[in-house]
Amino acid sequence: TFRWDIFALAGDPANPAHGSTIVGDKYGSPDGIYVAPSGRLWIQTDVSGSAINPENRVGAYDGFGNNQMLCADPTTRETRRFLQGPNVCEITGVFVTPDERTMFVGIQHPGEAPTGVNDPANPKRYSSWPDGAAGGRPRSSTIVITKDDGGPIGS
Numbered sequence: 001t002f003r004w005d006i007f008a009l010a011g012d013p014a015n016p017a018h019g020s021t022i023v024g025d026k027y028g029s030p031d032g033i034y035v036a037p038s039g040r041l042w043i044q045t046d047v048s049g050s051a052i053n054p055e056n057r058v059g060a061y062d063g064f065g066n067n068q069m070l071c072a073d074p075t076t077r078e079t080r081r082f083l084q085g086p087n088v089c090e091i092t093g094v095f096v097t098p099d100e101r102t103m104f105v106g107i108q109h110p111g112e113a114p115t116g117v118n119d120p121a122n123p124k125r126y127s128s129w130p131d132g133a134a135g136g137r138p139r140s141s142t143i144v145i146t147k148d149d150g151g152p153i154g155s
Helices: none
Strands: 030-035 041-045 066-070 078-084 091-098 103-108 141-145
Touching: 030 091, 041 091, 066 091
Parallel strands: none
Antiparallel strands: 030 041, 041 066, 066 078, 091 103, 103 141
């Protein structure tokens, strides 16, 4: 036989219209999942650029912020926001070293225009990731995360 259960229905648990079953921080459009060796569940979101664009973020995604990565406890189902990405990006792909002291996370297409067609004359209209205002156009990146105390990520 086959048995399955829903871990969480995305949305804002404070808004009954969403029907969310999240225990903890709200999120929408979960798109990636990774189970670390410790059992921690890492969830990445990918809300479309047209819905998450800071210039017109309204409706179902109003108040959610940018795409994010969350850490969930599979036993209690408690979910907490771990990081939030730059404007109009997707958080995608995550991996930890076997000791979970180093984490790699993908930041994909930051600053993408809501229409999908960027203006070459103004490439930083929606984001200046990763270089800031003085840098060039936004670029996808892989970030590396460690803890100051050297402990496991998410602990």
